[in-house]
Amino acid sequence: MSATVDSAARAENAAREAVCRLAASLFDRGLTQGASGNVSVRLPDGGLLVTPTGRSLGRLDPAGLAKLDADGRLVSGDAPTKEVPLHAAFYRTRGTAGAVVHLHSAHAVAWSTLPEVDPDDALPPITPYAVMLLGRVKLLPFFVPGDPATGEAIRGLGGRRSAVLLANHGPVVASRDLEAAVNAMEELEATARLALLTRGHHPRLLSDGEVARVVERFGVEWDA
C-alpha cells in the first residue's frame, strides 16, 4: 500500500470513529431519539460517509457507515439514511462544508412550529454564540421526510445559510468539519430552548447594532 493510500485510509478510519463517537454523544444527551437523526462527513475524494438508515445514532458501527462516491453511489457499508438529499444539498452549495448534522431535537422542533417565528431569521438573537456559530437560520416549510423537495429547498438557498430548521421535523447544520457542525447544532438547540424559556416574558434581545458588532468582530457569514 502506498503512503498516500495508507494515509487516506487512516484519515477515513478516524472519520468513521469520530462520526460514531459524536453521534452517540448527541443521542446519549437526548438530542435525537429512536432511529432519527443523521450525520455525514465529506471525504477528501469528494465522497461521503453517511449514517445508515433505520439505525440509532447511539449504537453505530464504524464499519457499517454508508460510503458514497462523489456521484452519490453506495460504495460500501449499509444503505444510507433516506435524508441524504439534505446533506448532498449543503455539500453541493457550500464548498466549505465538511460535515452535516441533522437531528430531531425537541426544543428546535417545538420552536419550528410557533406562529411568531420569522422564516428568514428563525432564531431570536438571545446570545452572541448562536449568531457566531449559525449566522441567520432559515425556517423551511414542512416536507414529507425523504421528499426530494427538501433538498431542492436547501439548494435554493444558494449556499448562503449554514443552518436550517425544517418545520415540524428538525434542524440541519453544515460546517467545516464534524466537531464544528456538532458544536453549531448544540448551540442551535440551546438557543431554541432559551427562546422557549423566555417566550412571552418580553426578553431583552441583542439589538441590531449588537448583532452587527458580533458579526463584524467574529467574521460571521451573515446573509442579510
Ligand SMILES: [Zn+2]
Ligand atoms: Zn429527519
